[in-house]
Structure formats: structure tokens, C-alpha cells
Amino acid sequence: MPKDIDYNKIVIFTGAGVSAESGIRTFRDLNGYWKEFSIEEVATPCAWKNNPEAVLSFYNERREIACKAEPNEAHFSIAALEKKYDVIVITQNVDDLHERAGSSNVIHLHGELGKARSTSGNEKAYSINGNAISIGDLCPNGSQLRPHIVWFGEDIQNYEEAMQHIKLAGRIMVVGTSLNVYPAAGMLKKARHRADKVLITLDVDKRPYGYNYLQSKATEMVPFIVERWLKGLKST
Template identity: 55%
Template sequence: MKKTIVVFTGAGISAESGLRTFRDSDGLWESYPIHELATKNAFERNPKLVLSFYNQRKVAAKKAQPNKAHIALAELEDVYDVVIITQNVDDLHERAGSSKVIHLHGQLNRAQSSVESSIIYDWDKRIEIGQHCELNSQLRPNIVWFGEPVMYLEEARKHIKSAYKVLGVGSSLSVQPAASLLNKAPFRAEKILVSLEIKGKVPFGYKFMRGKAASIVPVICKNWRELGVSGGCK
């Protein structure tokens, strides 16, 4: 039986594939006020503006390609049971080959009902005004907006509590409650955090490696794969 590695990823890993982040100095929130684009009230007030913004993000995500970090994480599945818990709404992990990905904040390539969040559709095209769900409500992006509950949080917590190793990648740890998941890792698990910066203190027990994911993560994954093969982690 393969041992489990849990990987927690944030905007930094997608940024290295060319996708703008929200919270950096030149991020998306510098160009667009949060209250106009990422709340339920904003959608109700100006659905055309909100849909236009997320349709543009969908186009950008389609054009982006998985980088070396995404690919290295997918290749870990040769030796380990790998669970990706991501704050990102793109599908770069899936396109790199990762088979178990939990999206805490939703997915750009899906749409959902604006009155019943459990009604979700695979939706690779644009979302337009007048496109309705089965309850005849306007479709909206499958994105967790401010003030809405994070998706699959309990499932993610269970995975990280039983992990053999935990790797955090590209997160500043500024978005809660998602970032608090790293504190649930087992005491004896090897824990590494790779990021250009974090807000506040490094979580207890983690080795912090400051730098770019595409440079550091492949090295970590190579070492873990070699350890897994030699140590019989299957």
C-alpha cells in the first residue's frame, strides 16, 4: 500500500505558469476592487461585469501550461498516493497528470446555479447572461467568493491529518481557513513549505524553503521518489 503525501498549493505555483495572482503587489486586486467582482452581492448587482471578469480568467487559464513543479508533483504518484489540496481555480494540476485534486475555492472550468451551490456543471466555455441551471436560475462561476464557505474543507482536513509527508507550495498562508490546514499535519510527518514569501510565522514543524516552485519542488520530489523506491513505500 502506498504511503500518502499531501500537497497544499497556492497562487504562487500558478503564477509561475503565467497566471496573475490576486494578492501580490501587481495582482488582480490592484486592478479590480474585491467588492465589485468577488462577492455574491457584486454578482447580483452587476452580473455582466462579474461574468466578463471570470470569462477572461478562464481564457488565461486555458492558455497557461503546467510548469515543472506541477509535473514533478504528478510524477510522485509513481511511488506515493498523492493528494493535491489547492486554493487555485485553474486545472494545471489535472493537466500535469495529478489524479487526486481537491479544489477548495472552486474551478474556472465549471459553472454552478446561483441559487443552489450543489448544482454544478462542467463548463469549459464562457458563461453568458441568460444561461440557466435546471432550477431556471442564472449560471455563475464555480468560485468561492468572499463570505462563502470553503469547499471540501473537512475532506481536506482528513487527508492532511493522516499524511506521511506534507508539502506546501506557493502559498503566502494569508487566506483562511484554507491556510490553517497545514497545522493539522501529523507531528512525525516530514513537512516542507516552499514559497517566495509567507505572512507571519512558518507553521510549527515545517522546513521553510524560500524560492520558486518550479526550481525547488522538482528537487524535493526527486528525493522523495528515490526514498520511496529504496524504502519500499508501495
């Protein structure tokens, strides 16, 4: 029989809002990327086919910005939970601020800016750190490298693994996401009824059932909830 719930397991599900306070732009806010760039021109397989130079330029700029950013108090607080709990961070973000803050178990759903992969169908990712990708940069099998990012129209990564963690977690904290990007947002409905579930964000389209909604910036509320959990208390 599979475990019903593990009260020592915490899942942290994060979106762009958790990194916004580190200076990384979100996508759908008033100053978000999609107010300046067209999704169809920089974030789809068709965009890559039609104008790979523009796609590379977009992600090279984002990679440079992410590399200069520093983790904020929310990232560090999330990492501190590992002192007492089995913590899994499931993130829609493509930066590495969770890792740099000290989180050791991070599942990326939408890819990673610090990696590239082949365009030949080989899904193996190669670490490029903060380096730009240019036309003519090839993987070991001789194919052009592309950003290791899930574009619109592509399947998200690590779905089943992330889902299993959510189903077992005794505590779930959702931070900095409007929950309007599917199928990632739909995962949260699979949380156990008895789990302590909290949603921390400034704006949300539709709250998942059973989550306590706290309208707040990540750096203001995440440390508070983390402190309660480290003391063995419920989120609120």
C-alpha cells in the same frame, strides 16, 4: 482505532505561486488581481447581486487566460509522485493545471474556473471547459449560471475531506502560498508532528510550526524535493 499517520500518503497544498510561472497572475503580489480590481466589485455575493455582468466578465477573462496556460515543471513533478505514493493535491487555485499535468486526486478548496453552477441554491457544478458564461445562460432547472468559485463571504469547499488527508499524511509539501487566506491556511496546523513537512514559497506571512521553509520559486525547488521523496529520502 484510526490510523495515526500514513507514510505512503503525500499531501501537496498549493496556492497561486505554483501557477504564476505558467503565466497566471496571483492576487496579492504587486501585479496581482487585487491591485487592479476591487474584491467588493467582482468577488462577493453582493457584487453578483449588484452587477453580475461585471462579475462574469472578470471570471470569463480569467478562464480564458487559464485555458491558454500550460502546466509547468512544478505541476509535472507533483504528478510524478504518484509513481510511488498515494498523492492528494489540495489547492486554493481555480485553474486545472494540476489535472492537466497528470495529478489524479485534486481537491479544490476555492472552486474551479472550468465549471459553473446554479444561482438557485443547487450546488451541482456543470463543466463548461473554456466557454464564457453570459447573462441568460441557464442550468437545467432554469436558473442563471454563475462561476463555480468560492467568493469572499462564502464557505470553502471540501474542507472536511481535505482536513482528514492532512491529518494522516506522512509527507506534506506546501507550495506557492503566503498562507494568509483562512480557513484554508489553518488546515496545515493539523499535520502530524512526525510528518515530513516543507513550505516552498517566495513570501509567507506566518510559517506554520514544524514546516521547513525553503524560499524559492516552485519550479526551482519542487522538482528537487520530489526527487528526494521518490528516492525515499526526507525533504532536506
